Amino acid sequence: MSTTETTTQTAEQVSSLHGFGRMRVDGTDRHFGDFRDALTRDGFAIVKGAIPKGKALEYADAMYSWLEGFELGFDRNDPSSVQKDNLPILNEKGMCLHYGLPHENFVWGVRSEPGVIDAFEKIYDDEDLIVSFDAINIQFPNRTDVPPNTPWPHQDQDPEKHGFRCMQGLVNLLPNGPDDGGLIVCRGGHLLSEQFHKEMADEERIPAWTPEWYGFTDRGMKWLEDHGCKWEKVSAEPGDLLLWDSRTPHYNLSPKKTQDRLAIYTCYMPVADATQEDLLRKKDAFDRRVGTTHWPNAKHTGSNVANRNGEDDPHNRLRPLVDPVLGERAFKLTGIPYIK
Ligand SMILES: O=C(O)CCC(=O)C(=O)O
Numbered sequence: 001m002s003t004t005e006t007t008t009q010t011a012e013q014v015s016s017l018h019g020f021g022r023m024r025v026d027g028t029d030r031h032f033g034d035f036r037d038a039l040t041r042d043g044f045a046i047v048k049g050a051i052p053k054g055k056a057l058e059y060a061d062a063m064y065s066w067l068e069g070f071e072l073g074f075d076r077n078d079p080s081s082v083q084k085d086n087l088p089i090l091n092e093k094g095m096c097l098h099y100g101l102p103h104e105n106f107v108w109g110v111r112s113e114p115g116v117i118d119a120f121e122k123i124y125d126d127e128d129l130i131v132s133f134d135a136i137n138i139q140f141p142n143r144t145d146v147p148p149n150t151p152w153p154h155q156d157q158d159p160e161k162h163g164f165r166c167m168q169g170l171v172n173l174l175p176n177g178p179d180d181g182g183l184i185v186c187r188g189g190h191l192l193s194e195q196f197h198k199e200m201a202d203e204e205r206i207p208a209w210t211p212e213w214y215g216f217t218d219r220g221m222k223w224l225e226d227h228g229c230k231w232e233k234v235s236a237e238p239g240d241l242l243l244w245d246s247r248t249p250h251y252n253l254s255p256k257k258t259q260d261r262l263a264i265y266t267c268y269m270p271v272a273d274a275t276q277e278d279l280l281r282k283k284d285a286f287d288r289r290v291g292t293t294h295w296p297n298a299k300h301t302g303s304n305v306a307n308r309n310g311e312d313d314p315h316n317r318l319r320p321l322v323d324p325v326l327g328e329r330a331f332k333l334t335g336i337p338y339i340k
């Protein structure tokens, strides 16, 4: 169904679809004529040029400047300066969670990009959305100073809650080819998720700090393989938006050649799917400039206090370097205007 057709539906039809509207990307045979067809079928899709390439490179530049701004020795033009002592704390998967980074103005700039918001408005057939205050991904090639980033295949959704619930996204900021690290997805795995969890209910659980995460064991991986699932690397150009259903098994890898990988996670959901309690918790996270998981309903909120060598990082900061300046559209994405 095209967006034009959607907008010709009566308000009643639209509101009855709300919450079920998500069915539109849940394996139906409906034809959208855009990226939603791939999302429905494969569980992932690329929106090419969601942000103009030049602008994406400007965001990448802002991210490098943010890293260099710690003045710890990292220099974007000197690969030998990629050492953990020269950088803020990044885990081996490339995540940077602290230092107010989820609320830096340039991060909010990406979240507020019309091409990114538009994709999610189409997915949910809803303009009243909230956005996650997600971590940022910064991966450098061939690091030996952090543990190896071995595959960590997972779903970001509670295995006991079936059906489509949350679309995940990231904006890719640098050229990202087959060997440049980044997102690896299991094509079509979202549609097998319910069957998987029913058949594999007795499988041991990889410990997870949130119920909205499920890690695949070797047996789980074998099940996916036996059911014809293939893993593939999603390649992208600067400004491309990568989307995947939270049920789609996935992980990331680190770059292997010379190209860094920079990405900003951008996940949106209808505000109608959040409770007032969620929105209050989300407001508190915004006010304290802390992060959330990929889930925009802010079930879990983070901290700005990074740990370096077993102690609070002396370079911690509790607020972004450049506090976000939010336009009206972006402010709605915080959920705050929807608090009654
Ligand atoms: O960095 C990526 O491409 C994926 C990250 C991811 O799966 C996660 O943070 O849950």
Ligand SMILES: [Fe+2]
Residues within 6 Å of the ligand: 154, 155, 156, 250
């Ligand atoms: Fe994930």
